[in-house]
Amino acid sequence: MTKEPLVLGVNRTQDASACLMQGSTMLWAIQKERLTRHKHHWGKIGDIRNIYLPRMPGLDREIDVLVECYSSDAEFSNLAGYEQELAASLRLAPGCKRARVSHHLAHAYSVFHPSPFADAAVMIIDGQGSAVSSFTEHWDGAAEVPGHWREVSSFYRAGRKRLDCIGKQLWDCDNAGLVGLGMFYFLLTQAIFPGEGNEGKVMGLAPHGDASATGLPPLEVAGPRVSIPSVWREVLRERGRFRYDGANGARFASVANLAAAGQRAFEEALLEVARWLHRHTGADNLCFAGGTALNCSANDRLLRETPFKRIFVPPAPSDAGTSLGCAVYGLTALAGARCDYRWQHDYLGPEPAQADIEAALHGADDLVVEKTDEVRELCLRMVDLLCDAKVVGLYQGRSEFGPRALGHRSILGDPRNERMRDWINAEVKQREWFRPLAPVVLLDRAGEYFGIHRPSPFMQFAAPVRRDAAPVVPAVTHVDFTARLQTVGSDDDPLLWTLLNAFEARTGVPVLLNTSFNRKEEPIVETPAEALETFRRTPMHALAMPPYLIRKRVEPPSVS
Secondary structure, three states: OOOOOEEEEEEOOOOOEEEEEEOOEEEEEEEHHHHHOOOOOOOOOOHHHHHHHHHOOOOOOEEEEEEEEOOOOHHHHHHHHHHHHHHHHOEEEEEEEEEEEOHHHHHHHHHOOOOOOOEEEEEEEOOOOOEHHHOOOOOHHHHHOOOOOEEEEEEEEEEOOEEEEEEEEEEOOOHHHOEOHHHHHHHHHHHHOOOOOOHHHHHHHHHHOOOOOOOOOOOEEEOOEEEOOHHHHHHHOOHHHHOOOOOOOHHHHHHHHHHHHHHHHHHHHHHHHHHHHHHHHOOOEEEEEOHHHHOHHHHHHHHHHOOOOEEEOOOOOOHHHHHHHHHHHHHHHHOOOOOOOOOOOOEOOOOOOHHHHHHHHOOOOOEEEEEOOOHHHHHHHHHHHHHOOOOEEEEOOOOEOOOOOOOOEEEEEOOOOHHHHHHHHHHHOOOOOOOOOEEEEEHHHHHHOEOOOOOOOOOOOEEEEOOOOOOOOHHHOOOOOEEEOEEEOOOOOHHHHHHHHHHHHHHOOOEEEEEEOOOOOOOOOOOHHHHHHHHHHOOOOEEEEOOEEEEEOOOOOOOO
16 A cells, blocks of 8 residues: 655745645644744745754655745745755655645635535635746636736635636736735735734724724725725825824724724625625635635624625635645645545644653742643633633643634633733733633533524634623623634533533633733744743733643732
């Protein structure tokens, strides 16, 4: 019997990442930022040699298939350097199959093949992807446009044996004529918050504003193409006028109104594009990826207000997920194997070694360390702390690949305590007061608290909070009575399931507050040492790191 191929996928662009599969078995997938502690770290020459190879298991073995993904950024001009690095760093098997795939094609393979669907429409929308001259997929319109134009959205009809591109929107690279939903939301974010990766802040700010107050028009939609009206472009160039500076009053209202108007324009245009895609495919199922697929509020409207019956948004729909798409492409298109991998959970990082946990705790005289080998006993101790208005970090098992903390690298609190949200935002996360915190809820009880009747294991949809439940869980209820929730079923993470049941048994509420385990402007923690450092440097009260429960000898006051 021929051994299953060892397949490496590498994303060389924004949110750089790598993924290793043995046939359909996912060995690991990780973002570069988790290893370098530099948020949204871009791919660079030296990543394989200096970052992935020393830290990630299996890269010293013979690689049977290697697939890389670039975009239209400057890294594409450094191919010779990347080739030298690969030759010097990896053992490529004789006859190693290799490819470089264009950006949206990698996104498409990351979302459809690991989805639960046998067939689906696929929608990829981000800022900008590959240039037409670099496409590695067939699209009828490519011959009609200049090679330097770039994809901003792509649309597919997908089945298990083929993936057909049925349309794209392109940008002609004229900065005076920016187009597309991804570019629009990027410009909106830049007008309010400087730096990279702040789109989630705009989404959290928008419900505090009045979308009608600005008088700004909808975006212009023609089939799959979205244009940005000139009045929007003019407003978004006035970055000093709308820059968020933390002030309250009239200035905050003006900034929040712009965020609200932009979020509404984005959502309405996205719905129109999705309806166009449904008309052209007749598909019941939709797979959605690209950076815009992290917009939870829009995702919920896609499910509620379009003809699609089911929607799959992967845990890592942004550029980070394209390394997984590269690996799946290599497995199926190059090795000719079937992909049986399904994205049923997002715990794809490397398993932390028990020795690393022991080493991190060695000599920790400033901490009180309790050990228990019983998961239920550990959960009961955590519930004691949570009910006493304490904030508890949770570090267990393999880390999440995507940007959402899903119970393996999380900070937990009591959702019944409204003060909990403000305290965590201000004291632990040191971030804006308007940022919502997420609920994690038992799947079979979710409908009693939220307007949802399906599993939502990846925190990708903002569901309505039931009006009678909002006063019960105020710390996870946003100002617009929505919540970006994660559901946990009996077949999901065992510790999280046990903890939620124990908290419900004590309080009658099967919900916990959950946010990512990191400090301001830092990636989510990856190693036991990083978890302990973050615990020490924040006023969290306890850290559960099975089999240990860790507390501070000098404990911060409870959240009152």
